[in-house]
Amino acid sequence: xxGAAEQQxxxxxxxxxxxxxxxxxxxxxxxxxxxxxxxxEGKITGLIGESGCGKSVLGLALLGLLPPYASVAGExxxxxxxxxxxxxxxxxxxEIGLIPQSPSDSLNxxxxxxxxxxxxxxxLKLGRKQRMMKARELLSAFGFPEPERILRAYPHELSxxxxxxxxxxxxxxxxxxxxxxxxxTKGLDRDLRSQVRETLxxxxxxxxxxxxxxxxxxxxxxxxxxxxxxxYAGQVLELGSGILEKPLHPxxxxxxxxxxxxxxxxxxxxxxxxxxxxxxxxxxxxxxxxVPRCHQERPPACSPExxxxxxxxxxx
Amino acid sequence: xxxxxxxxxxxxxxxxFGVSLLAFVLGVITPGNPAELALSQGGYEPxxxxxxxxxxxxxxxxxxxxxxxxxxxxxxxxxxxxxxxTRNPVGEELARRIPVTLKLAACSITLTIILGxxxxxxxxxxxxxxxxxxxGALTNTQLSLPAFWLALLLILLFAETLGWLPTSGNxxxxxxxxxxxxxxxxxxxxxxxxxxxxxxxxxxxxxCTAAMARGxxxxxxxxxxALPNAIVPVTAMLxxxxxxxxGGSIIVESIFALPGIGSYALSAVTxxxxxxxxxxxxxxxxxxxxxxxxxxxVSMLLNPKVRLGGKRI
Numbered sequence: 001x002x003g004a005a006e007q008q009x010x011x012x013x014x015x016x017x018x019x020x021x022x023x024x025x026x027x028x029x030x031x032x033x034x035x036x037x038x039x040x041e042g043k044i045t046g047l048i049g050e051s052g053c054g055k056s057v058l059g060l061a062l063l064g065l066l067p068p069y070a071s072v073a074g075e076x077x078x079x080x081x082x083x084x085x086x087x088x089x090x091x092x093x094x095e096i097g098l099i100p101q102s103p104s105d106s107l108n109x110x111x112x113x114x115x116x117x118x119x120x121x122x123x124l125k126l127g128r129k130q131r132m133m134k135a136r137e138l139l140s141a142f143g144f145p146e147p148e149r150i151l152r153a154y155p156h157e158l159s160x161x162x163x164x165x166x167x168x169x170x171x172x173x174x175x176x177x178x179x180x181x182x183x184x185t186k187g188l189d190r191d192l193r194s195q196v197r198e199t200l201x202x203x204x205x206x207x208x209x210x211x212x213x214x215x216x217x218x219x220x221x222x223x224x225x226x227x228x229x230x231x232y233a234g235q236v237l238e239l240g241s242g243i244l245e246k247p248l249h250p251x252x253x254x255x256x257x258x259x260x261x262x263x264x265x266x267x268x269x270x271x272x273x274x275x276x277x278x279x280x281x282x283x284x285x286x287x288x289x290x291v292p293r294c295h296q297e298r299p300p301a302c303s304p305e306x307x308x309x310x311x312x313x314x315x316x
Numbered sequence: 317x318x319x320x321x322x323x324x325x326x327x328x329x330x331x332x333f334g335v336s337l338l339a340f341v342l343g344v345i346t347p348g349n350p351a352e353l354a355l356s357q358g359g360y361e362p363x364x365x366x367x368x369x370x371x372x373x374x375x376x377x378x379x380x381x382x383x384x385x386x387x388x389x390x391x392x393x394x395x396x397x398x399x400x401x402t403r404n405p406v407g408e409e410l411a412r413r414i415p416v417t418l419k420l421a422a423c424s425i426t427l428t429i430i431l432g433x434x435x436x437x438x439x440x441x442x443x444x445x446x447x448x449x450x451x452g453a454l455t456n457t458q459l460s461l462p463a464f465w466l467a468l469l470l471i472l473l474f475a476e477t478l479g480w481l482p483t484s485g486n487x488x489x490x491x492x493x494x495x496x497x498x499x500x501x502x503x504x505x506x507x508x509x510x511x512x513x514x515x516x517x518x519x520x521x522x523x524c525t526a527a528m529a530r531g532x533x534x535x536x537x538x539x540x541x542a543l544p545n546a547i548v549p550v551t552a553m554l555x556x557x558x559x560x561x562x563g564g565s566i567i568v569e570s571i572f573a574l575p576g577i578g579s580y581a582l583s584a585v586t587x588x589x590x591x592x593x594x595x596x597x598x599x600x601x602x603x604x605x606x607x608x609x610x611x612x613x614v615s616m617l618l619n620p621k622v623r624l625g626g627k628r629i
Binding site: 060063068089091093094098101102105106107108109111115116119123154158167171173 | 444618
C-alpha cells in the first residue's frame, strides 16, 4: 500500500470487503455486499440510496449493533485500528455516537428524558451531581430554554422535533469524534427537516468532527454533506464530492432524474429483491447503457476524476 | 385515571353477577333435594311432611329468581348457608381458612415474581447461549412435572432423606417453603418464558438500539431499558397466577395438609356439600374480579403514557 493510501486509511472510517448477511429462516439475505469504501475524517459524508439498499445496515455494522442473526464478513477500521463488534462497543458514545432514526421509536417510552440522557453520559464517569448538571447543559445547548421541565418529562410528552433534539443531545453527550446519523429526517415535515439540519450542523460545536449521515433525503444531503456515497442493492456504486451536481454512475443519474424537481422520470424495472445477488453489476438489468459484460462481472472501482470513485465499466 | 378505574369497576360488575348466578345455579341443578339432604344427615330418614315443611322453611317453594335474590342478599351479609357435612356456617369456615391460603399465595407469588423475572432476564441477556439453554431446560421441566409429583419428590428429599423441613401441617415459615415451591413452580416457568420473549421483542425495538449505541452494559440494557417495557404482559400473567393461587390449590393444600380453602373445596366435593361449594365458587370468583382490577391498575401505573395522560409539554 502506498503512503498516501495508508494515510487515508488511517484518518476516518475505512470499510474493506464488508458483507452483512442476515441468516433468516426463509434463507440468507445479503444486505451489504462486499463494500469497500472510505469515509474521510473532518467531513460530513452522506450515505444515500433508496429504502432497503442496505445503508442503515452498513451504519449499524460500523457500530457493532447488528442483531445476533446477522453475520458480518470483511474489515472495518476507525483511524487505522480495527472495528469489530467487541472493540466497537467500547468506542460507542465516546468515539462514535449514534443519532438513531424515527425519534418517537428511539426514546424509551417508560423512562424519563433525564434517565436516558444521564445514561448517555455514563462513559464520562462523572458524579451524580455533575452528570445532572451536564445533562442540563446539553439540553440548553440543543435549544431547550427550560431544561428542568424536559428532564422530568417522558418521551410522549415531547413533540417530534423535541424528541429529535433530545436524541441529538444524547448522541453528542460524550463529544464523540464521529456521529452516525441514521435517517435523521425520516418521517418529519419540512420545517422540522430544516431544524434537524441546523441541529446536525451545530454538532460541530460539541467536538464532533466527522459525520456519516444516512439518508434518502437528497435536499438534506445536498445542503449538509461535503462528500457522498451512493448505495444500491447492498453496494456502494459511487463515492466522492459533487455527485449530485455531476453524477457519473448511470444509477445515480437515473436516481436524480426520478426526483420530482427533475421531472419524475421513473426508472425502468425493479430493484433486485433483498437477498438476490447478481454476478455482475447490480444495476445492469435496469441500466440504459449496459453491455453484456455488465451482467457477468463486477465492475472495478475507477477514478475518472480526482476525488471520485465509481464502479462502472464505462470508465474502465 | 380515576375515570378509567371507575369504568373498569363498572365493567366488572356483570362478571360478578355471572359468577354469583353460576354459583346459585350450581346449588339448583345439583341432584337431591336440599331439604331432604339437610334432614337426612346421620342416617335419619325424614317423612314427606317433614320435607315439605323444611322446604317451606328454607324458602325452596319460592320461584328461582326470588330464591336467587334472597341468596345474594344473605351472601352480601356474609351468610353463605350452613355446611351439610359439618353443620357450621360456610362463611365462618371460609373466613377461618382463608388466612392459610393467603399466606401460601403470598409466598408463592413472591417466589414466582423474583425467580420468574430473574430467570427470564438471564435467558434473554444470553439469548441462544448456555444460560439461556439452562433456563429453557429448567422451565420445560417445571412445566411438565405435575405438581403432586414434584411435591412428593420434595417431601422425599427435604423431609424424609435430609430431614430439613416438616412433611406437612401449618406452622411457622418452614412449613410454607415446600408448598410455596410446588405451587409457584409452573407459574415461575411461565413467567420466565414470558419475560424472556417480551424482553427479546423489546431488544428488537429502535430505542434499545439507541440505548446500546450509548455503550451501556448488557445488564443495563436488560434491567433499565427493556424490562420496564417488557414487564407489562408479565404483570397480566402474574395476576392470573395470583388469582389461581388465591383460589387455593387443591392439590398442594391436600398433600401438605394445609387447612386452606382449596382443601375445604376438595372435602366439599367428596361430601357433596353444596352450600360449601357454592360459597367457595362465590369467593374465588370475587377474588378473580378483584385481581383483574389490581392487574389493570398496576399495568396502568407502569405505563407513563396512561399514568400521566397524553398531554404535551
